[in-house]
Amino acid sequence: MTARVGRDRPAVVVVLTHLVAPLAVFYGLRALGAGPWIALMAGTTITAIETIFTAVHRRRLDTVSITVLAILVISAGSSLVTGDARLLLVRNAAGxxxxxxxxxxxxxxxxxxxxxxxxxxxxxxxxxxxxxxxxxxxxxxxxxxxxxxxxxxxxxxxxxxxxxxxxxxxxxxxxxxxxxxxxxxxxxxxxxxxxxxxxxxxxxxxxxxxxxxxxxxx
Known part of the structure; x- marks a missing residue:
């Protein structure tokens, strides 16, 4: 049986969408010549989509989902205003x-x-x-x-x-x-x-x- 986060969220999905996929997208886009902000945002979008999809599937937003989305929105918004990709990196420390x-x-x-x-x-x-x-x-x-x-x-x-x-x-x-x-x-x-x-x-x-x-x- 697949290990689970909570009762209906496979741990492998969380690992892929929160760790592996964002990392692969970031380095893939950087290799293609994309700037660090675009590459980080693309990886962040994957995490946000998975979090929203899980919340919709479960028909509720739990504390973890709200926290993840809040950190993503705040860090993305701040970095968009300042143009500083490092603010997107700081979100992991905040989490x-x-x-x-x-x-x-x-x-x-x-x-x-x-x-x-x-x-x-x-x-x-x-x-x-x-x-x-x-x-x-x-x-x-x-x-x-x-x-x-x-x-x-x-x-x-x-x-x-x-x-x-x-x-x-x-x-x-x-x-x-x-x-x-x-x-x-x-x-x-x-x-x-x-x-x-x-x-x-x-x-x-x-x-x-x-x-x-x-x-x-x-």
């Missing part, structure tokens, strides 16, 4: 900054984002077990909050690096490095998550995987 900030904000809410994010990929029965673990284990709640904080901080660091790349390096180099940075950031965070998970498993007998049962609860 990861918003993700990181929202992850941290959810620490102040009833449940952190990682809890609800995990539920999106579960069956109804698995969601019930997940909810019971949240209600019954303070260690489980603390672990998910720690992981949410780690992912939030990681994306904020990613945003700072991405902003520096966009403002200092040659425009033609930044789109490629943006994608490389995303892979590095996610890999580092996954390793961090594995280390944190091992700590809670060894110290508390807590298994964070969705299908696992805790050996002891607090």
């Amino acid at each position: 990861t900054a918003l993700i990181g900030a929202w992850l941290l904000v959810t620490l102040c809410l009833r449940r952190p984002l990682l809890f609800d994010g995990a539920r999106m990929f579960q069956s109804a029965e698995a969601r019930q077990r997940w909810d019971r673990r949240w209600q019954g284990s303070s260690v489980f709640r603390r672990a998910l909050r720690v992981l949410t904080a780690a992912w939030g901080a990681g994306f904020l660091v990613d945003a700072v690096i991405r902003l520096l790349l966009a403002l200092t390096l040659p425009v033609d180099l930044v789109p490629l490095l943006d994608n490389v940075l995303l892979v590095v950031t996610v890999m580092v965070l996954l390793v961090t998550q594995k280390i944190v998970g091992a700590h809670y498993r060894n110290r508390y007998g807590l298994h964070l995987r969705q299908g696992s049962s805790d050996q002891r609860e607090d």
Whole structure:
């Protein structure tokens, strides 16, 4: 089965339309002699079309879709006024900054984002077990909050690096490095998550995987 983002958005589609296709279009148009602004805008259009199509198909605009479209419109409009292609590059830093900030904000809410994010990929029965673990284990709640904080901080660091790349390096180099940075950031965070998970498993007998049962609860 294809991995999914949300419940009906194949992850491969998101990767293709938000990462691979814009990169291919940008470098393809640059090779054909197009200016950096035109090449970046063409790639951005693919992302916007996919986001709008998904919203129409689902008959609703979720927070993620609204955020993506807002960033695209603001960055495109600003760069159109100034003629500066770098403003289109900065949108990626804005996107990861918003993700990181929202992850941290959810620490102040009833449940952190990682809890609800995990539920999106579960069956109804698995969601019930997940909810019971949240209600019954303070260690489980603390672990998910720690992981949410780690992912939030990681994306904020990613945003700072991405902003520096966009403002200092040659425009033609930044789109490629943006994608490389995303892979590095996610890999580092996954390793961090594995280390944190091992700590809670060894110290508390807590298994964070969705299908696992805790050996002891607090």
